[in-house]
Amino acid sequence: MKEKTSLASKVIHAGTQPPTQGHSFNQPPVFASAFHLSGDPANSTYQYGRFNNPTWQSLEDAISELENAPSVIFPSGMAAIASVLTSILSPGDTLVLPTDGYAPTRAYAEQFLKKFGVNLILTKTLKIPDLDFTGIKLVLIESPSNPLLDVLDISLLADKIHQKGGLLAVDNTCLTPLGQQPLALGADISVCSDTKAFNGHSDILFGHVASASEKIIDGIRNWRTLSGNIPGPMETWLVHRALASLDLRLERMTSNAQALAQYLSTHPKVKWIRYPGLKNDPSYKIAKQQMNNFGYLMSFELNSLEAAENFLKGCQLIFDATSFGGMHTMAERRKRWNADDIPEATIRLSAGCEKQEDLLSDISSTLDRL
Numbered sequence: 001m002k003e004k005t006s007l008a009s010k011v012i013h014a015g016t017q018p019p020t021q022g023h024s025f026n027q028p029p030v031f032a033s034a035f036h037l038s039g040d041p042a043n044s045t046y047q048y049g050r051f052n053n054p055t056w057q058s059l060e061d062a063i064s065e066l067e068n069a070p071s072v073i074f075p076s077g078m079a080a081i082a083s084v085l086t087s088i089l090s091p092g093d094t095l096v097l098p099t100d101g102y103a104p105t106r107a108y109a110e111q112f113l114k115k116f117g118v119n120l121i122l123t124k125t126l127k128i129p130d131l132d133f134t135g136i137k138l139v140l141i142e143s144p145s146n147p148l149l150d151v152l153d154i155s156l157l158a159d160k161i162h163q164k165g166g167l168l169a170v171d172n173t174c175l176t177p178l179g180q181q182p183l184a185l186g187a188d189i190s191v192c193s194d195t196k197a198f199n200g201h202s203d204i205l206f207g208h209v210a211s212a213s214e215k216i217i218d219g220i221r222n223w224r225t226l227s228g229n230i231p232g233p234m235e236t237w238l239v240h241r242a243l244a245s246l247d248l249r250l251e252r253m254t255s256n257a258q259a260l261a262q263y264l265s266t267h268p269k270v271k272w273i274r275y276p277g278l279k280n281d282p283s284y285k286i287a288k289q290q291m292n293n294f295g296y297l298m299s300f301e302l303n304s305l306e307a308a309e310n311f312l313k314g315c316q317l318i319f320d321a322t323s324f325g326g327m328h329t330m331a332e333r334r335k336r337w338n339a340d341d342i343p344e345a346t347i348r349l350s351a352g353c354e355k356q357e358d359l360l361s362d363i364s365s366t367l368d369r370l
């Protein structure tokens, strides 16, 4: 596709085959463990179902167009993250992770990497740029962080890390490649849980990694092949199908989020709110500079744990769930997992694709009843 084509259009066409007379518009999923393979295996793209699959290839082509770099798909975001950490780090290497990011990433490092001799530095997202990166092999950040939506200057951080010979990976789950391009900003690796907005229908777990470095991508693909962390062709096909509507969905989700955040920011029953699209939010300036939109996620605190629980029970259009990025507006009291350093009454809300007036009216009438 032409270089100048916007991501919004690319997302609809990416990874599809050029039209041929009489052939279906959509490629069907290929369910195969074995492919006919005679003679030298190097002469065939497809050899065995754990190595590659045409349905994977189509989606990887699509993702590579969006990330502008080679990509590898995985059956979940955690598998994608594990592939990055496990294939890059060796005994004696040092990894930096945020204390205020997705907790299972830290748990994976604590429980599986430390015992193989990887050193771990845990620091708050906003403190990461102040570290001395000497001797650090890999820094994995989330920007915006989740659930408090702090945003780091990715280009600046990448420069600092590269000066000391390290690598920067960005977990881009909250925004997807349409909302932010970590590689173009200077990161070495972009990793995404496609379970969230990328697929967006709350029905599939999925993930991907992209990197312009052939060495990194080869290592990641090799880890997938040898660990057997492979996606099923049906899930892959469904994620590719959902991808075509990503820009449309994000447009509605982000405009809903902006309206809800503005409403909540002036409500007397809301103690504070974090949303990068609010002009007085600490993330606003850098978010405006490096993100293509302000996202659909926000966090806010109500007056008490009871108020937060009643809010979640009372809203009819909000699905109480520990996920985000779907077409349904979703929210949860994050502290119920006891993994984040946040007040008990903090709610993380992911704006969906419902009609804006309906969401505003549901939320305002529920807040009135608290």
Ligand SMILES: Cc1ncc(COP(=O)(O)O)c(C=O)c1O
Binding pocket: 076, 077, 078, 079, 102, 142, 146, 171, 173, 174, 192, 193, 194, 195, 196, 205, 206, 207, 323
């Ligand atoms: C920021 C972030 N990264 C990674 C993951 C893991 O993704 P998955 O649940 O697809 O394994 C999640 C899941 O919530 C997440 O929020």
